[in-house]
Amino acid sequence: MSTDEPAVERPIATVDLSIFALFPEGLRILLVRRGNTPFEGEWALPGGWLHANEDSDLEAAARRVLKDKTGIETSYLEQLRAFGDPDRDPRGWSISVAYMALIDANAATLRRGAATLDVAWQPIVDRAVDHVLAFDHAAIVGAALERLRTKVGYSTLPAHLLPDAFTLGELQAVYERILGRTLDKSAFRKRIAFADFLEPVAGAMRRASNRPAQLYRLKSPGATVLFDRTL
Amino acid sequence: MSTDEPAVERPIATVDLSIFALFPEGLRILLVRRGNTPFEGEWALPGGWLHANEDSDLEAAARRVLKDKTGIETSYLEQLRAFGDPDRDPRGWSISVAYMALIDANAATLRRGAATLDVAWQPIVDRAVDHVLAFDHAAIVGAALERLRTKVGYSTLPAHLLPDAFTLGELQAVYERILGRTLDKSAFRKRIAFADFLEPVAGAMRRASNRPAQLYRLKSPGATVLFDRTL
């Protein structure tokens, strides 16, 4: 890092979030409709400027946005990467630090916010959103989906799309829906048992018109366990 | 992304590089000694401000820094992530977009540059640099080493630390030095053959006082192949 600060303006810097949740119809992403220029009226990722006096770092800014839009404070949140070039924002050279969050759809209470016309869960169809998005947000969503699909294959990440307690059958269904293929029940359970990241909730069972299923929760909700082989 | 631009100043934004190369004594990282405030006289990662009229995006800025310091244009370059908080730079809220580069030590010609007092390959000892570094660059180096060591286990990444043509024995030695353990020759070669990312250089052999070894090169120097299992 040199100190030859150029006379030109510093770049615009924002934090933008790809917040995913699983619905009965499939995977959805939280989008907002912009109430201000540029791209007024268009759909975009929730995000915003850094608040210099409020945000202690980039992740804190992302958590602030997540809480503002969904009310959720504890959730899986991971930085994807930074996107930056002179053209993605018509106001000039800009940097977006992109984050991905996974939440339980039932735990979120959407909040529109002052600067947005609308906020909604939009379906993911064919690995993309079926809307034109503001800025380069379509590319950011593409990178987030790529990361999600890749990481699902070798991590405990999908558990964050479920409520705190869930059955192994429900967890397997989440993996299958995101991977887009069926998994063998026996092999899946061996893998989960080996990874050793779940603990049974004592006495808690999911009851239906069949044999009841044991409920499990994450041993360490904050830690994501990586498998050493793909599923 | 909302448009409620605060009255406060936009953050400082820089690109900083962790450039690694393998020397006979071990892994080293390229550092510069700063010639300007803040942290004048201290060692830091090579990096700098975005050049609004010159850089077409963040990676172009990183490639510009890489070329300025080493003369190298083609190299493995990967964004780590962005680091940002109000305290890492005494001048105020700042963002560093961190990149990791791997180069062949013999291909680099170090260039000091106007704003730096010195530029040198510093050894990596115990997963860190044996110097106090400016800003939060020690944390960035730690993240780069973490990414390097993790990714080596399941990718073709170490090949970029070698010259264009190399033997399988040399490639195995690079994996072993970065992983810090020996690998079985037979298993290693089976893995490399399965990954199918090398091609023999016709007729080119490494000669010594033993059986000559076939030289190989990357089929696609730009693409990094990921294994589906760890080494």
Next chain:
DNA sequence: GTAATAGTGTCTATCAGACACTATTCA
């Protein structure tokens, strides 16, 4: 009983790692 899902056991093809063996050069 049936329907439905939970949960477990067994078999097998595959493969990573261990290890030994052959091959080819220089000195």
Next chain:
DNA sequence: TGAATAGTGTCTGATAGACACTATTAC
């Protein structure tokens, strides 16, 4: 010849996936 590294073949323990089986509930 010996030294050194290149390159290959064989065996074995571990295991992912296929598949069948048992278990337990509601109705």
